[in-house]
Amino acid sequence: MKSKLFSFISSILVCTVLLFGIYSNTGFTEPLPVGKSSYLFEEKTGVTGEPIKIYTYRPAGWQPGKVIVFVFHGSKRKAHNYRSGWISLADENNLLIICPEFTKIKYPGSTYYNTGNVMHRKKGREKLQPKDRWVFPAIDRIIRDVKSKMDAYESPAVVFGHSAGAQLLHRYALLGGNTDASLIMPANAGLYTMPKKNIPFPYGLGGVPIKNAELAEAFAKPVVVLLGEADVKPIPNPRRIPEADSQGLNRLARGKKFYRTARKKAEKSGVPFNWQIITVPGVGHQGAKMANTAVQVINAYFDSKTKKDWGFNTSVLLI
Secondary structure, X not given: OHHHHHHHHHHHHHHHHHHHHHHOOOOOOOOOOOEEXXXXXXXXXXOOOOOEEEEEEEOOOOOEOEOEEEEEOOOOOOHHHHHHHHHHHHHHHOOEEEEEEXXXXXXXXXXXXXXXXXXXXXXXXXXXXXXXXXXHHHHHHHHHHHHHHXXXXXXXXXXXXXXXXXXXXXXXXXXXXXXXXXXXXXXXXXXXXXXXXXXXXXXXXXXOOOOHHHHHHHHOOOEEEEXXXXXXXXXXXXXXXXXXXXXXXXXXXXXXXXXXXXXXXXXXXXXXXXXXXXXXXXXXXXXXXXXXXXXXXXXXXXXXXXXHHHOOOHHHOOO
C-alpha cells in the first residue's frame, strides 16, 4: 500500500515539475500557431508585476530561419492594431510578426515607454535609474523568448517602432548595449535623444553614463531611420520647449537632425557608422504606410548576399 502511495505521489510531483516547466514565464513553450495568437510574457521591468501580452501573427509560409519582425506600438498602446496592419505584409513576405503591448498600467507615461525608464523627474530634476530598471533589456528578452519558442535561433530579428515606439527603439539602439536585434528601424519619432553629452537627457545623453566605446558600438549597429516626408505637422505640447524645438518643429525635421548629428559624431570620432535614413514621399504620421517601406528595407537587406554589399544604399530600394 505504501509503495503504491509513494508511486502515486511521485507521479504527481513529476507532472507538477513538467507543467511548471511548460507554463512558467511565457505561458507555454509550444511553437506559435499559424494565424493570430497571443501569449503572456513575464517581465520584471515596469511598475507592476503583470506580464506583457504579446500579440502574434504567423503566416503559413513562415519557417525557422525566416525573418521575425518585432513591432512596437505608439502612445495609444494598442499592439493588436499594429498586428492587424502587418498581416497582409506578413503573408506576402513570410514574416513572423510579434507585437508586445506595453500597457499604461505597467509602463505609465512617456518616462517608462518612450524614454525607457532611464531617468525619473524628481523635484524638478532628472534622476538616473539603475540599469536593471531600464526597459531596453526587455526587448532582448522578448526576442530571445520568441526565438526559443520557435526554435528559430538563426532567424534575423528586426525591430520596428512607430511614433512612441520609435522613441523607445532609437534609445534602445543608443543605450541598449549589445542588443539582439539584427536590424533596428525607428519610424516617425516625435522626439530624439541626440548623441551629445552636453545636452541633458532625454534630449541628449547628458547625465547618462555612456562611454565613447559604447557610443561607437551604437553607431556600428544596423539602424534605419524611417521618416514620412509629409509628417510635417507642428509637434503639439508638452514637447514644445526650447530643448525639443532645437531639434526641429516637426517630426521630419527632428528625424533628419538626429541622423545628421549621429553621422557627424561618428565621423568626428573616426568610428564606423552603419546607420541610414530613408524618407518616404507622400506619407505622414501613418504607421501602416511606414510598414510598407519597412518591408522593402527588410527584403533588400536580408536578400543581399552580404550586408556589406548592400551597404544601406537607398538606390537598391527604389524608394
